[in-house]
Amino acid sequence: MQALEGRIAFITGGASGIGFGMARAFLRHGMKVIVADIRQEHLDMVAAALDRSNGDYHLIRLDVTDRAAMERAADEAERVFGKVHVLCNNAGVASTVPMDEASFADWDFVMNINLGGVINGTTSFLPRIKAHREGGHVVNTSSIGGILPLPGPGGIYTASKFAVRGLTESLRMALAPHGIGVSLLCPGLVRTNLAETTEHLDPSGKRRELSPFKDIESPLDFGMDPLDIGERVVAGIIHNEAYILPHGEFKDEVREAFAEIVEAFPADQAVDPKRAAVEAGRRQATIEAKKAAAGIR
Incomplete structure (x- = not known):
């Protein structure tokens, strides 16, 4: 989707962090933006930070785990701006409990937001984006933790983000016939x-160390500027990138991780010809679907 000016974006978790970085970047590029977030105080900060005179953004308080509320938000977005072209399923929380100690409630808390929010946004908005036939783009926020597993308390977070990655890679192929691009952030x-948002929302009341880096008080303080992430997302949409990977420091580690997987396959194995034929057909269908997705502009 190379022409962004005048297009409308809907961003969950849009009132802080990466979501707000996307919102600011989109506005810079002439888009109209619906900022959806569960925390009213964050929405109030957005209202204070942005100039309301241009009318190019709209705020909605939204719990992404509430499917009825997501449908109402989609209705409201269309009432305000007519349609949505870009959907950013971005809302997320971290893990606070080691997965081997986690209760069902601990699992549900993370999975319902990180994965369920993506499912709910996708299900509510995609029929509308397909219906207006003007093309569009979906950006799902996973994490480098959706490629490289995290230890300790990060296990549940990793599970949710790996799931978002798989969902997004398949969705990219599924939407190619409709001229809708999909990117994994x-x-x-x-x-x-x-971390603060996770603690605010976590119903368990548990306050455990969110980072495995015990020698750093606040690792996120050393992180990339959210606006820079937003600009990378803009580029990813314009160029229909399958993967938006802003942090180059992980390249060698990801290569090593995939090399370990490849090395785990049998070195010398006779494969049943009929089974091989089935998989060859599946592989060819995947190749064709990926080519179709890459060709969207």
Whole structure:
């Protein structure tokens, strides 16, 4: 989607951190933006930070786990701006409990927001984007933790972000026939209030160390500027990038991780020809679907 001016974006978790970075970047590029967020105080800060005179943005208080509320938000977005072209499923929380100690409630808290929010946004908005036939783009926020597993308290977060990655990679192929691009955003450290938001929303009341880096008081303080992430997302949409990977420091580690997977396959194995034929057909269908997705402009 190379022409962004005048297009409308809907961003969950849009009132702080990466979401607000996207919102500011989109506005810079002439888009209209719906900022959706569960925390009223963050929406109030957005209202104070942005100039209301241009009328190019709209604020909605939204719990992404509430499917009825997501539908109402989609209705409101269309009432205000007519339609939505870009959907950014960005709302997320971190893990606060090691996965081997986690309760069902701990799992539900993270999965319902990080994965459920993406599912709910996708299900509510995609029929509307497909219906207006003007093209569009979906950006799902995963994490470098959706490519490289995190230890300790990060396990539940990793599970949710790996799921978002798989969903997004398949969705990119599924939407190619409709002229809708899809990108997976996998950031590393970004200057956000993820830890504070997680603690604010976590119904368990548990306050555990969110970072495995015990020698650093606040690792997020060393993170990338959210506005820089927003500009990378703009570029990713314009160029229809399958993966938006802003943090170059992970390149070698990701290469090593995938090399480990490849090395785990049998070195010398006779494969049943019929099974091989089935997989060859699946592989060719995937190749064709990826080519179609890459061709969207």
